[in-house]
Amino acid sequence: STAQTETLDRVSMLLQLCVDRYYVSPGQTNVELFQRGLCCNYGPLGMELRRNLLDQWWHSVTKSRAQVFGINTLSGSRETAALGQGQLRIVEYEHLKQSVEQKELNKEQLIQEVHMLLQRSPSTRTNLLQGALEQFVPSLELVNRKLPFGLAETGLCFQPSEGSGCSAEVTQTSLVWFCSPRTSSQWLDHWTRQRLKWWRKFALSPSSFSSSEVQQEELEEAASRGVRIIYDFPWGQEIVETLWSRGDAELLSIHKGARSKLQCRDGRKSVPHVVSITANMDRGVMAFLSNSLQQLKREDSKQKLHQRKVLKLHPVLAPIKVALNISRGATVELRQVCEGLLQEFLEAKISVWPGYLETLPTSMEQLNAKYDEMGVLFTIVIGENTLESGLLQVRNRDTTIKETMHISEIKNFLFRYISATDNI
Amino acid sequence: STAQTETLDRVSMLLQLCVDRYYVSPGQTNVELFQRGLCCNYGPLGMELRRNLLDQWWHSVTKSRAQVFGINTLSGSRETAALGQGQLRIVEYEHLKQSVEQKELNKEQLIQEVHMLLQRSPSTRTNLLQGALEQFVPSLELVNRKLPFGLAETGLCFQPSEGSGCSAEVTQTSLVWFCSPRTSSQWLDHWTRQRLKWWRKFALSPSSFSSSEVQQEELEEAASRGVRIIYDFPWGQEIVETLWSRGDAELLSIHKGARSKLQCRDGRKSVPHVVSITANMDRGVMAFLSNSLQQLKREDSKQKLHQRKVLKLHPVLAPIKVALNISRGATVELRQVCEGLLQEFLEAKISVWPGYLETLPTSMEQLNAKYDEMGVLFTIVIGENTLESGLLQVRNRDTTIKETMHISEIKNFLFRYISATDNI
Numbered sequence: 126s127t128a129q130t131e132t133l134d135r136v137s138m139l140l141q142l143c144v145d146r147y148y149v150s151p152g153q154t155n156v157e158l159f160q161r162g163l164c165c166n167y168g169p170l171g172m173e174l175r176r177n178l179l180d181q182w183w184h185s186v187t188k189s190r191a192q193v194f195g196i197n198t199l200s201g202s203r204e205t206a207a208l209g210q211g212q213l214r215i216v217e218y219e220h221l222k223q224s225v226e227q228k229e230l231n232k233e234q235l236i237q238e239v240h241m242l243l244q245r246s247p248s249t250r251t252n253l254l255q256g257a258l259e260q261f262v263p264s265l266e267l268v269n270r271k272l273p274f275g276l277a278e279t280g281l282c283f284q285p286s287e288g289s290g291c292s293a294e295v296t297q298t299s300l301v302w303f304c305s306p307r308t309s310s311q312w313l314d315h316w317t318r319q320r321l322k323w324w325r326k327f328a329l330s331p332s333s334f335s336s337s338e339v340q341q342e343e344l345e346e347a348a349s350r351g352v353r354i355i356y357d358f359p360w361g362q363e364i365v366e367t368l369w370s371r372g373d374a375e376l377l378s379i380h381k382g383a384r385s386k387l388q389c390r391d392g393r394k395s396v397p398h399v400v401s402i403t404a405n406m407d408r409g410v411m412a413f414l415s416n417s418l419q420q421l422k423r424e425d426s427k428q429k430l431h432q433r434k435v436l437k438l439h440p441v442l443a444p445i446k447v448a449l450n451i452s453r454g455a456t457v458e459l460r461q462v463c464e465g466l467l468q469e470f471l472e473a474k475i476s477v478w479p480g481y482l483e484t485l486p487t488s489m490e491q492l493n494a495k496y497d498e499m500g501v502l503f504t505i506v507i508g509e510n511t512l513e514s515g516l517l518q519v520r521n522r523d524t525t526i527k528e529t530m531h532i533s534e535i536k537n538f539l540f541r542y543i544s545a546t547d548n549i
Numbered sequence: 550s551t552a553q554t555e556t557l558d559r560v561s562m563l564l565q566l567c568v569d570r571y572y573v574s575p576g577q578t579n580v581e582l583f584q585r586g587l588c589c590n591y592g593p594l595g596m597e598l599r600r601n602l603l604d605q606w607w608h609s610v611t612k613s614r615a616q617v618f619g620i621n622t623l624s625g626s627r628e629t630a631a632l633g634q635g636q637l638r639i640v641e642y643e644h645l646k647q648s649v650e651q652k653e654l655n656k657e658q659l660i661q662e663v664h665m666l667l668q669r670s671p672s673t674r675t676n677l678l679q680g681a682l683e684q685f686v687p688s689l690e691l692v693n694r695k696l697p698f699g700l701a702e703t704g705l706c707f708q709p710s711e712g713s714g715c716s717a718e719v720t721q722t723s724l725v726w727f728c729s730p731r732t733s734s735q736w737l738d739h740w741t742r743q744r745l746k747w748w749r750k751f752a753l754s755p756s757s758f759s760s761s762e763v764q765q766e767e768l769e770e771a772a773s774r775g776v777r778i779i780y781d782f783p784w785g786q787e788i789v790e791t792l793w794s795r796g797d798a799e800l801l802s803i804h805k806g807a808r809s810k811l812q813c814r815d816g817r818k819s820v821p822h823v824v825s826i827t828a829n830m831d832r833g834v835m836a837f838l839s840n841s842l843q844q845l846k847r848e849d850s851k852q853k854l855h856q857r858k859v860l861k862l863h864p865v866l867a868p869i870k871v872a873l874n875i876s877r878g879a880t881v882e883l884r885q886v887c888e889g890l891l892q893e894f895l896e897a898k899i900s901v902w903p904g905y906l907e908t909l910p911t912s913m914e915q916l917n918a919k920y921d922e923m924g925v926l927f928t929i930v931i932g933e934n935t936l937e938s939g940l941l942q943v944r945n946r947d948t949t950i951k952e953t954m955h956i957s958e959i960k961n962f963l964f965r966y967i968s969a970t971d972n973i
Contacts (some may be wrong), residue, residue, distance in 0.1 A: 150687050166684065169618035169691065176619070188895040189902035194593035195600070196574075199718055200705060212643060215716055217666060217709060218636050223911075225663050232656045239663065243642060247716065260590065263574050269909065279706060281624060285641060290669065292639055294623055354668075433637065464615075471612040479615035485693060547576050 132359045136160075139359075142434065147169060148414065154413040162363060164281070164294040170499060172412050173444030173476065175296065175410045180329075181441060182298050182406070188284055192274040193300070195265060198256025200245035200281060201299050205255065209393030212285040220257045225401055237302055247352020253299035258379045261303065262386060272391040273304035273312065279406070285410055289392075296407050302400040305391040306373070309398035310350060313370045316402050317352045324354060324409075328416050333357045334365070347371045354404075356412040365412055366404035401484075412441060417500065425490075429492040435504055436500030437523060440546040445501045446470075447539060448478040450492060452508035462507055462532070469536055475543070497522060503539065556783045558892060560584075563783075563842055566858065568595060570923045572838065584831030586787060588705070588718040591954040597868035597900065599720065599834045601701055601932040602751075605865060606722050606830070609747050617693060617697040617724070624705060625671035626678060629679065635831070636709040637671025637716055652687040673707040677723035678825050682803045684809060685727065693939025696815040697728035697736065698742045703830070729815040733822035734774060741776045744790055748778060748833075752840050757781045758789070763882060771795045777885050780829075780836040789836055790828035797822055837866060841924065860924030864970040869892075869925045875914060876932035876942075885954075886931055893960055899967070905931075909916050921946060929962065 143149040148171035158165035167175065187193045205211040249257065257276040268274045277300050283291045292403075294324045304312045310465050317336055325331035339351030347369075354366040373387075373396045380387055388394045414436065420435045425533045440446070449466055451459045463481040472476040478501060480492065489506070496504050504520040510531060511517045519535065520527045530538060563578050567573040572595035573583045574938060578587040582589035591599065611617045629635040648662045681700040692698045703722045712714045717724035727772065728736045741760055763775030767953040771793075797811075797820045804811055811820045838860065845857045863868070873890060875883045894901040904916065911919075913930070920928050928944040935941050939956045954962060 150684060164621075164623060166623060166680070166685065167621040169620060172619045172621040177620065185900070188898075191906060195589075195596045196593060197596040197599065199590060201590060201707075201716070201718060211911050212641060214642050214665075215637050215638050215673060216640055216644075217716065218638050218672070220661065221638075221667065230656075232654075232659060235656060236649050239645065243645065246853055247643070248774060249639060256590070258572060263592065267571060269907065273764060283625075289972060291626070292641065332949070380632065416825040424894065466613055474608070474612070477615075482615060482695070483693065499836075512947075 135359050137432075138244070139415055142436070143171070146436075146495075148174065151306055158293065159407075159411060161293075161384075162295075162405055162411055163284075164296055164407045166302040167410075171410060174413070174442060175406060177442045177444065178406055178409055178413070179296070179298070181327070182404070182494050183277070185319075186275075186277050186298075186300050187211040189319070190275070192279055194264065194274070195277050196257065196264075197278060197280070198253070198260065200250050200283075201245050202250065202363045202468045203245075205248045206366060212251070213251060213283050214243055216246045216247040218243065224403045227254045233328065251284060252282055252403060253278045253280060253404070254299055254301060254375075255379070257299065257301035258376055258399070261376060262380060265389070270389045272389045273302060273308070273395055275300050277301075277420055286343065288428070292355075298404045298406055300402040303397040303433050304400065305512060306395055307402055309370045311350065312400050313350055313368055316386070316400060317354075317368055320368070320404075321354055324356075324365065324412075327413060327442055329419070329437050329439075330416060333416055345369060345371075347374050356408070356416075358415055361409060363412075364405075365408050368400065368402045368403065371399040371401055375399065379426070385409070392427070413438060416462050433494065433497060435522065437499040440543050443500050444476060445499060446475050446543060447503045447505060448480045448492075448496050450480040450483075450504065450506050451487075452489070452506045458512055459507055459509075462511060465537070466505070466507075466532070471537075473536055474488075474538055475536070475542060481503075482540060493520065493525075502542075505535065524525075538548040555593065557785050562858075563839055564734040565777075566842070566860075566922055567595070567838060567848060568917075571862075572598065582717065582961050583591055583831075583835060585717075586719075586829055586830045586835055587708075588720055591834075594868040595834060598837070598862070598866060599830060600860070601720070601866045601868065602830055602833055603720070605751070606747070607701070609743075610699075610722075610724050613743070616692060617701055618688065618698070619701050620681065620684050621702060621704070622674075622677070622684065624674050626674065626679070626708075627669075629672045630804075636675070637673045638667055638670040640666065644969055647783050648774065667724060675708060676706055677702045677721055678799075678827070679702060679723060679803070680809050681723065681725035681841075682800055682823070684910075685800060686804060694813045696813045697726060697732070698722050699723075699726040710814070713782045714761050719829055722828045724826040725819040726826065727813070728824065729813075730819055730822045733794045733796075733824055736794055736824050737774055737776065740824060741792055742827075744826060745774060745778055747837075748780075748789065751837060752936075753843070753861050753863075754840060757840055758836075762972070769795075770792060770949055771798050775915070780832070780840075782836070782839055787832060787836075790826065792826045795825055797917070799823065817970070837862060848925060857918065859921040859946065864923040864926055864967050867924050867926050869899060869902045869923060869926045870899050870922050870967060872904045872910055872916075872925045874907075874913075874928065874930050875902040876913070876930045883931055883933075886935060890956070890959070894963070897964060899960070899963055904928075904964055917944065918948075929959065 144151050147168035150166035150168055155165045194372040201215055224242055248281055253309050270529045279298045281294050281298045310543050321336050324334040334356055336352055344351055348371050352368045353364050355362045384396055387396045389397050403475045417436050419435045419437050421429055424529055425431055439461045449463050467477055502522050506518040515532045516529050517532055518527050519530050551959050568575050574590035574592055579589045588686040597935035609618055625639055645666055648666055677882045701724050706721045708717045745760050748758040758780055760776055760778050767776055772795050774794040777788050777790045780789045781784045808820055813821050841860050841862045843859045843861050847857050873887050891901055926946050934937055940953050941956055942951050943954050945950045
């Protein structure tokens with residue numbers, strides 16, 4: 126049908142744009158990983174976008190309350206492996222090869238040998254929950270055994286292939302929230318509201334993010350309730366974040382049922398319940414790119430119809446805040462002005478694109494089209510005029526309006542603009 | 550000998566302090582990983598310290614020049630694996646188990662089966678160089694084939710066990726610098742100076758960091774020159790960063806000798822030479838903790854001799870900038886003042902320790918001792934007086950001087966103090 130074709134066109138256009146504009150590295154396999162919401166080889170802009178997203182998550186979660194602490198756990202675990210759990214194992218190639226090539230072994234011994242080697246190889250984590258549950262006891266001292274509190278972590282997790290033979294990597298964020306048993310359902314609601322608000326804050330069309338309660342029959346083993354945060358991609362809905370109210374069973378099992386070690390103060394003494402909040406930030410990158418792409422039709426000066434594509438990424442997420450260009454006749458003086466401004470921006474941690482280094486001749490129109498597709502917030506043009514009067518031209522991605530501004534004002538202008546959008 | 554005993558004491562005291570003060574999670578194995586400069590389970594403070602260190606690295610490398618771009622590559626590679634390279638493989642436990650348990654296979658077929666499975670399993674990266682070399686071609690468009698430029702990445706790498714059966718994780722930083730063949734040695738010197746300056750910037754005793762040229766016989770296969778940056782631990786020297794001038798052999802080999810695809814403009818056309826700059830940031834964390842620990846003897850009011858331990862971490866690295874405490878009689882009003890300040894600090898991204906939540910009675914002297922060991926820069930004490938006059942007490946970790954300050958000034962004071970030390 127036409128609707129389907131349009132969707133396909135839109136998706137392939139988005140993917141092509143992401144490759145052309147340095148978000149995702151080229152290559153069929155790589156782009157497929159990206160579309161599936163998995164970690165891929167990112168280009169500089171994709172890398173910076175994910176970095177900004179992770180920073181925002183970190184700030185929002187750890188800075189929202191006094192009782193959230195960041196941790197870092199290992200991605201490989203020997204304990205899990207020894208228990209026969211953990212589907213992915215890191216084995217040493219030469220070691221395994223030599224083991225199975227031992228001449229004197231018969232078939233049964235050989236199988237035995239492979240088993241032992243697998244048992245001793247660390248298993249890679251598939252999520253960050255396990256690590257946080259293990260860190261629960263050492264964390265109790267931090268909070269004087271007082272509930273509620275949370276452990277936050279971001280990191281790489283590995284997904285088993287489930288038959289396809291193709292395991293994958295995912296960048297996850299995890300908040301594991303420990304609270305008193307009677308409040309766990311309220312906390313699940315609290316965090317659902319918080320997280321949904323967070324996703325929507327950065328979206329051009331916030332309604333593309335929604336939450337839905339997990340049906341009873343789909344609940345994970347340990348969980349009594351679950352909520353999914355979903356993004357509406359052109360090809361259908363995908364889960365970006367999952368929240369579970371998990372009870373205390375896993376905590377007890379990991380700490381071998383040592384209730385007294387786990388008890389916290391909260392009016393009465395109790396083993397806390399666990400609320401886990403896990404997001405896939407690679408899919409998050411994909412969602413915000415998909416969400417922010419706008420196609421606008423416009424007429425040029427010769428009344429020819431053009432299609433303008435703009436990545437209207439939220440100002441705090443946009444990987445490049447400003448591009449620096451020279452209008453014409455790249456003299457030594459103009460380049461020096463650009464380099465001075467570049468340094469000023471870099472020191473203020475405003476990410477800048479050195480367009481003035483571009484040596485191929487391009488019209489300003491082509492440049493603006495390119496920057497719009499990159500999602501660059503502002504484009505500065507420096508010309509002969511700048512040397513005389515200190516004035517330069519600043520173009521806004523979203524309004525396409527060009528303003529004249531004095532060179533001494535520009536840094537503060539950008540700084541204020543970005544901070545203002547951060548605090549909404 | 551006495552000197553050896555003293556060293557041992559100092560090391561075990563440092564490690565104990567790191568565990569007690571939330572830098573490293575408890576446990577013999579974990580502390581050993583930490584001491585060996587490997588990734589371990591970090592507590593909230595260790596996690597934040599490494600985060601600050603990685604941020605500083607990122608800022609210093611990507612913001613130092615216009616031509617450095619951040620990338621993100623996968624930690625597992627199928628291509629490397631298919632070539633029979635890569636010592637660590639991620640295999641699926643069930644898959645391998647089922648394969649070797651197939652009844653109808655004889656011994657040779659079984660060995661064949663294991664081989665095939667290993668060939669198809671992705672290999673995990675041991676460094677970030679390979680990924681950057683692969684991303685060289687897609688990056689050429691970014692820079693218009695103009696040299697020099699660099700690709701920066703930080704991430705987890707896996708180290709083979711070399712016989713011990715115990716592979717390990719390391720957080721590496723990598724800058725891969727592409728330059729014209731005739732300048733590669735100069736660039737190696739340039740980056741050595743830059744990197745050494747960076748390490749020393751944050752050190753209490755900068756001379757503990759030094760650089761040394763790698764001897765001819767120790768050079769890696771591809772390299773024509775190498776430099777190591779070394780930290781002088783109490784137990785001996787360890788490498789924190791390595792710089793290699795690697796020529797073009799690896800770049801050519803990865804891109805199958807396609808010279809024309811690799812050629813860059815730089816006066817004449819040439820395949821660039823590669824300078825790789827790789828640091829171990831887990832060992833970096835260990836180095837700065839070791840470097841910043843000071844033991845000071847002081848007399849108390851009753852002329853009893855005390856030993857004061859202070860983690861004099863550089864202000865930008867210190868995981869906690871300020872601790873918030875109530876002097877006595879924790880009334881509701883005083884807590885509200887604390888909560889207000891906490892929010893103010895969090896919004897300004899000043900990391901704060903909510904000492905006022907502590908419910909165990911502790912003397913101010915004990916608290917200060919604890920904060921010194923945590924490396925907390927400033928301690929604020931809020932008392933009855935604050936409610937009347939708005940005045941509070943601020944103690945400086947390094948000078949131990951207590952100043953009285955108005956509550957409205959404190960945020961800007963901290964902000965200025967930290968920024969000032971950042972720009973030295």
